Amino acid sequence: xxxxxxxxxxxxxxxxPHYELAARKSLTKLGVELVDLDNMxxxxxxxxxxxxxxTGLSVAAYNICLAEEADLDIITLCTGCFESLAIANxxxxxxxxxKTRVNQILSSxxxxxxxxxxxxxxxxxxxxxxxxxxxxxxxxxDLTKLKVASFSGCHALRPSALLKFDDPxxxxxxxxxxxxxxxxxxxxRNKLKCCGGLLRGYADDIALAIARxxxxxxxxxxxxxxxxxxxxxxxxxxxxxxxxxxTYKEEYNIPVLHYAELLSLALGMEPKELAFDFHKIxxxxxxxxxx
Amino acid sequence: MxxxxxxxxxxxxxVRHKLGGETIxxxxxxxxxxxxxxxxxxxxxxxxxxxxxxxxxxxxxxILSGDAIWLCCSCYNCQERCPxxxxxxxxxxALRNIAMKEGKIPPIYAEFANGLxxxxxxxxxxxxxxxxxxxxxLPPLKPAGVEALKKILSASGFDKIQQKKAExx
Numbered sequence: 001x002x003x004x005x006x007x008x009x010x011x012x013x014x015x016x017p018h019y020e021l022a023a024r025k026s027l028t029k030l031g032v033e034l035v036d037l038d039n040m041x042x043x044x045x046x047x048x049x050x051x052x053x054x055t056g057l058s059v060a061a062y063n064i065c066l067a068e069e070a071d072l073d074i075i076t077l078c079t080g081c082f083e084s085l086a087i088a089n090x091x092x093x094x095x096x097x098x099k100t101r102v103n104q105i106l107s108s109x110x111x112x113x114x115x116x117x118x119x120x121x122x123x124x125x126x127x128x129x130x131x132x133x134x135x136x137x138x139x140x141x142d143l144t145k146l147k148v149a150s151f152s153g154c155h156a157l158r159p160s161a162l163l164k165f166d167d168p169x170x171x172x173x174x175x176x177x178x179x180x181x182x183x184x185x186x187x188x189r190n191k192l193k194c195c196g197g198l199l200r201g202y203a204d205d206i207a208l209a210i211a212r213x214x215x216x217x218x219x220x221x222x223x224x225x226x227x228x229x230x231x232x233x234x235x236x237x238x239x240x241x242x243x244x245x246x247t248y249k250e251e252y253n254i255p256v257l258h259y260a261e262l263l264s265l266a267l268g269m270e271p272k273e274l275a276f277d278f279h280k281i282x283x284x285x286x287x288x289x290x291x
Numbered sequence: 292m293x294x295x296x297x298x299x300x301x302x303x304x305x306v307r308h309k310l311g312g313e314t315i316x317x318x319x320x321x322x323x324x325x326x327x328x329x330x331x332x333x334x335x336x337x338x339x340x341x342x343x344x345x346x347x348x349x350x351x352x353x354i355l356s357g358d359a360i361w362l363c364c365s366c367y368n369c370q371e372r373c374p375x376x377x378x379x380x381x382x383x384x385a386l387r388n389i390a391m392k393e394g395k396i397p398p399i400y401a402e403f404a405n406g407l408x409x410x411x412x413x414x415x416x417x418x419x420x421x422x423x424x425x426x427x428x429l430p431p432l433k434p435a436g437v438e439a440l441k442k443i444l445s446a447s448g449f450d451k452i453q454q455k456k457a458e459x460x
Binding site: 008010011013014015017018021024036037038039041042044045046047048049050051052053054058059062066098104105106107108109110111154155158159160167168175192193196197199200201202203206207208210212216275287 | 311318329330332334335336337349361362364365366367368370371380381384385387388391392396397399400402404406407411412413414415416417421423424427428429430432433434435436437440441442443444446447449452453
């Protein structure tokens, strides 16, 4: 069994318990131990970086310090958290001057960033600790009828120089992890393009226009559902369909599931053990298709 | 491209010395960023090449008081593809950081800053969902390190940004 410090972030506990539940259940079932540490905070994502980059790095480094003290690598569920923490971790490991400056700031809270731990997205953990073959052997539910449009979101991939996760222009890992469950990841237009989620709250009209593109392209490609990794992408594409309906008078009703939920179903969990009620777009068509 | 007027030469230097802004002067205006931009595809209000051009021409006021720097969706597509390795998305952060220091804080960002300072979270917890956790089979949430965070935000000068906003009014 491998152990990780679970970094939950803000959005998942505040808005998406279905994601947290599915991730905890599936990862635990696969033998990944998740340790909840005291005193973690916000990861300092783009909105905080927009206010002050140096503060963003310091807040991310503070959270990494907590994992260093517990002698654990970090596992993240939220792609935004992964980006903020992995950028800080890798940048500070590479840049001594920046590390000194951040450690000056952290000393006010009695912390020191050492750079002794890794920050991993849970996809990364599935790839390295369980492996595609291990995953295939754990599947008990037949998902082969399912055609899915995968959407990893931007911050699992880019900036690739610091995230070091997958090829930013031709990523494969996420699709391989979907196919390992038996479902079929299909191609659709502009698959790697942003969902627009980060503009929500500042320029809602632009954000919605970008999200609409994503929905239209997945529907046109004949996908049964969209599979996401990031709570912002999920929100943008799931609840976003309600906004698309009221703004554009178009109705798509394509279910959006987090990969952890698809994984939980593949591992044989019953829908009632998960929390699909928190989805705005009902997932019944998917559950029927795999029953 | 054109050269900045002598009195405006300072701005590119200011950006270059800011965290995230270091690569701005490498830009040769090819437009790969603009053609990779998902925001530019749906709105004429945002063009990363144009913002960098204005910055290099020293148009400080136009950039900092305008809407455009806030319309980057931080997808990093442009930055991945830039043939000159200009860190375009990071430059947008650097420009926002400069605007923030002058008290130009969009309301949504002020909300994020308050959440971070007071609760250690930019998305506030929902009392309803916190109560529902045991029923869902989720463990209780661990407390956020608000006290440590306050010290860090004070040491980095973050807490003063809100005061700037009050001064700017």
